[in-house]
Structures are given as C-alpha cells and as structure tokens.
Amino acid sequence: MAVSERLVFDEHDVQEEFFRRGWTDGLPIVPPTVERVEAMLEVIGADDPELLIGYLPARRRGVSLAHAAINAVMAGCRADYFPVVVAALEAMFDTSFNLHAALTSTGGAALCTVVSGSIAAEIGMNARGNLLGPGNRANATIGRALRLVAMNVLGAHPGSADASSFGQPGKFTLCFAEDPPPNPWVPLHAQLGYDLGETTVTVFPADGPRQLAQQLTRSAEEILRAFASGIRNPATFCTGKRGQGMMILGPEHAGFCIDQGWTQFAVREFLYRESRITPDELLANGVQIEKGSANEGRPDEDGKLPSLASPEDVLLITGGNEGAGWSMWIGSWAPAKDAVAVTRRVRPAGEPLPDCGPDGCIVRWASDSPSTSRLGSTRQRTESGRGVRSKID
Amino acid sequence: MPATVVITEPFQAIVASHALKLGAPGYHSLVVPHPIYGKTIQELRGVAAPLVDQALAQLAIDSQRP
Numbered sequence: 001m002a003v004s005e006r007l008v009f010d011e012h013d014v015q016e017e018f019f020r021r022g023w024t025d026g027l028p029i030v031p032p033t034v035e036r037v038e039a040m041l042e043v044i045g046a047d048d049p050e051l052l053i054g055y056l057p058a059r060r061r062g063v064s065l066a067h068a069a070i071n072a073v074m075a076g077c078r079a080d081y082f083p084v085v086v087a088a089l090e091a092m093f094d095t096s097f098n099l100h101a102a103l104t105s106t107g108g109a110a111l112c113t114v115v116s117g118s119i120a121a122e123i124g125m126n127a128r129g130n131l132l133g134p135g136n137r138a139n140a141t142i143g144r145a146l147r148l149v150a151m152n153v154l155g156a157h158p159g160s161a162d163a164s165s166f167g168q169p170g171k172f173t174l175c176f177a178e179d180p181p182p183n184p185w186v187p188l189h190a191q192l193g194y195d196l197g198e199t200t201v202t203v204f205p206a207d208g209p210r211q212l213a214q215q216l217t218r219s220a221e222e223i224l225r226a227f228a229s230g231i232r233n234p235a236t237f238c239t240g241k242r243g244q245g246m247m248i249l250g251p252e253h254a255g256f257c258i259d260q261g262w263t264q265f266a267v268r269e270f271l272y273r274e275s276r277i278t279p280d281e282l283l284a285n286g287v288q289i290e291k292g293s294a295n296e297g298r299p300d301e302d303g304k305l306p307s308l309a310s311p312e313d314v315l316l317i318t319g320g321n322e323g324a325g326w327s328m329w330i331g332s333w334a335p336a337k338d339a340v341a342v343t344r345r346v347r348p349a350g351e352p353l354p355d356c357g358p359d360g361c362i363v364r365w366a367s368d369s370p371s372t373s374r375l376g377s378t379r380q381r382t383e384s385g386r387g388v389r390s391k392i393d
Numbered sequence: 394m395p396a397t398v399v400i401t402e403p404f405q406a407i408v409a410s411h412a413l414k415l416g417a418p419g420y421h422s423l424v425v426p427h428p429i430y431g432k433t434i435q436e437l438r439g440v441a442a443p444l445v446d447q448a449l450a451q452l453a454i455d456s457q458r459p
Contacts, residue, residue, distance in 0.1 A: 058415075059411075059414060059415075060414060060415060060416075061414075104407075155410075155414065159406070159407075160406075160407065160410045161407060161410055161411060161414070163404065163407050288431075
C-alpha cells in the first residue's frame with residue numbers, strides 16, 4: 001500500500017496529536033498503523049487501496065478503500081467488520097441518500113446503520129439488549145467508522161462543513177443488527193427482496209431515536225395506534241411531509257402483532273395511514289403550514305398530510321430485549337423526496353470486489369446537485385479519470 | 394448565470410469554508426440578521442431593501458467571471 005504521509009510519534013503522544021489535528025470525534029482513537037490498515041484491506045481482497053468507494057462532487061472529496069480502512073482502524077473496528085463498513089459507505093454514496101446534505105444540514109442527521117442477515121451474528125453484532133446502547137464493539141465501532149470517514153475524509157467537522165444546530169448522540173455511532181423476527185415474519189433484507197442467505201446493510205440519515213412505550217395493553221392495534229401518534233408528533237420536522245423511518249418492535253409488541261395475525265405489510269400500512277395528520281391538528285399545535293415552499297405537504301384525498309411517504313417507507317424490524325414493553329422509532333431527518341434509506345449487500349470476507357474493467361465504472365452526473373433517483377447502484381468516476389467501484393447488485 | 398447567495402449571519406464561516414473547498418475562496422454573499430424564518434412579507438422586504446445595491450453589484454461581478 002502506498003503511504004502518502006507517514007507520521008511517527010512516541011506512544012504517549014499519538015492521542016494528543018490526533019486530537020490536536022482534529023482527527024477524532026472527541027474520543028481517543030486506535031492509531032492506524034500500516035499493519036492494522038493492511039489487515040483491514042486484506043479482508044476484502046483489495047488489490048488497489050486507492051480505489052474510490054465513492055466521490056462527493058459538492059465537496060470535491062472521494063473516499064478510497066484506504067481512507068475507509070484507516071478510519072475503521074481508528075474507530076476500533078476488527079478487520080472482519082470491514083466488509084460491513086465498505087457496504088455502508090457504498091450505500092451512503094448513492095445519490096438518493098443525499099450524503100452532502102445529510103452531513104451539512106442544521107438538522108443534525110445521524111448515519112443510522114442496520115445490518116440484516118447472518119454476517120451480523122458472525123462478527124458479533126448485538127441485536128438484543130441495549131440495542132442502541134453501549135457495550136458491543138461491532139455496533140459501536142462500525143457506526144463510529146462511518147462518522148470518522150465523514151469528518152476526516154469528507155470534511156464534515158462541527159463548526160466547519162457540519163452545521164448541525166444540536167447534533168445528537170447518534171452522530172457518535174448509531175449502528176445495530178436486526179434480531180431475526182419470529183415466523184412468519186421475515187428479516188428486513190428479505191422484505192427488501194434479497195435472498196434469505198444474504199446479508200445487507202441499510203443506512204439512512206436519521207433523526208434522534210425515540211423510545212416508545214406501550215405497557216398496559218396486549219392489543220396490537222392499540223399498540224400500533226399509539227406508535228403512529230408518536231410518529232405524527234407535530235414538533236417533528238417530517239410530520240406531514242412524507243418522510244421515512246425505522247420501527248423497531250420489541251419482543252412483546254412484535255409477539256402480540258404476530259399472534260394476532262398482523263402481517264408486516266399490515267403493520268407498515270397501518271403506521272403509514274394512522275401517522276397522517278390534518279392541517280388543523282398542526283395549526284392547533286402551533287405549527288404553521290408551509291405554503292409554496294419545497295416542504296409544502298401534499299395531502300391525500302381525504303385532506304390528511306402523510307408523515308411517511310408510503311407504507312414501504314416504514315423499515316420494520318424487530319430487536320431489543322424483553323422488558324416492560326418498549327419499542328423504538330427512528331425517523332428520517334428529511335422528507336423522502338430529499339433523502340432515503342439505501343441498502344447494499346454485504347460481500348462476505350474474501351469475496352472479490354466487482355470488476356468494472358480497465359476504465360473503471362462510468363459516471364453520469366449532470367450537476368453537483370444530487371438526484372432523487374432510487375437507483376440500485378451508483379457508479380462514479382473521479383475527476384482524474386480513475387475508476388470507482390460501487391456495489392453492483 | 395450570475396448568482397449570489399443570501400445567508401444569515403451565523404453561517405458566514407461555513408459558507409466561507411465550503412467556498413474554499415469548492416475553489417471559490419471569498420465567494421460573495423448577502424448577509425442578513427438571524428433568524429430569517431417566520432418574518433412577515435413586509436418584514437422580509439425591510440430586510441431585503443438595504444441589500445439591493447449590494448446584490449446588483451455582486452451579480453455584476455459574477456457576470457464578468459470567465
């Protein structure tokens with residue numbers, strides 16, 4: 001691996017130097033030695049570490065496999081986590097993710113990252129207790145790696161090119177695994193059309209997670225009705241603006257739904273329908289209705305404003321531990337017209353990267369502004385003409 | 394096409410940072426007090442009126458860029 005700059009420090013100076021240079025998220029890092037970075041790259045069989053995973057025209061910055069490996073080491077990732085990190089970065093560079101806006105916005109989006117499939121368990125991810133909390137290395141460091149890439153490679157530093165007013169704890173890390181649901185429900189990757197034996201990573205720019213409580217009723221409809229009312233919170237930006245979100249049903253709530261015959265489709269459709277809000281309800285709660293702006297809501301035929309773009313824009317998974325009756329809602333940071341969740345298959349360790357040929361893969365972008373396409377893959381070329389490999393389904 | 398950008402005061406640093414990264418250091422802008430949202434049409438006209446000459450000057454400069 002060609003090294004552009006080699007820094008040599010005494011061991012006790014490494015942390016202070018990385019802090020001084022602004023290369024951390026405020027927490028200590030694992031020094032990215034050549035050996036550690038090469039071990040990371042070896043897992044994915046990277047012949048050319050300078051190959052770009054993606055390029056962001058609005059920032060004129062690209063993320064190479066080497067960049068990703070360096071920041072994954074710094075985050076504390078084990079080498080076998082790296083295929084998930086690469087797949088997540090590929091997802092983020094899909095134009096429909098709107099990465100530049102997600103990293104810049106005053107709204108403070110987290111890079112919510114969810115792994116669905118057997119690789120999650122193989123690398124030791126947590127899908128159960130403290131799902132969004134501390135204690136699991138894979139959960140903590142994979143999400144952290146994505147944020148370090150955003151800061152160190154794409155320049156999304158607070159106060160500089162990251163204009164978040166508040167940010168949120170999820171900007172340190174927000175990464176977890178799906179707990180495979182009981183039959184007849186199927187995992188997220190199967191819901192999205194992938195083979196059961198595959199593993200996917202889904203990334204979306206997310207608002208802060210909101211814990212949901214339903215602890216006195218066993219009625220699935222009552223449970224979901226309360227959760228829908230939580231989604232259509234008037235003070236949430238996407239309420240009435242057709243957003244997306246992830247509903248993580250805890251074991252009790254998922255069990256009641258399944259026992260009472262609710263399909264996953266029915267749950268998504270119910271949440272979509274019941275999270276719509278009337279203009280009067282918004283006004284009664286002090287929320288002005290935007291008129292003539294890009295965020296003006298488009299009502300359904302009955303005059304209600306959808307808070308979710310469609311039932312398919314509810315990413316429904318199960319996770320967390322048994323408890324008093326908790327679930328979790330993670331809403332999108334922006335309406336679906338501006339940014340959406342993107343999913344990519346995780347290549348198992350050792351599976352070669354796709355071969356795009358000697359000229360690399362073809363890019364076609366008309367301007368620096370992101371498209372709203374929901375393409376399955378994105379192929380990009382750098383200004384230097386070097387090829388970029390992207391996930392090809 | 395000649396262009397400029399209207400920003401509120403707190404965003405001057407981030408705009409300057411982006412301009413530098415995009416190869417346009419010192420790119421011009423029209424700076425208004427923060428926050429701008431929620432103002433009435435009349436209030437917005439009051440904010441914009443003093444900036445007209447500056448806006449025209451910036452657009453004229455932009456139209457002369459190669």
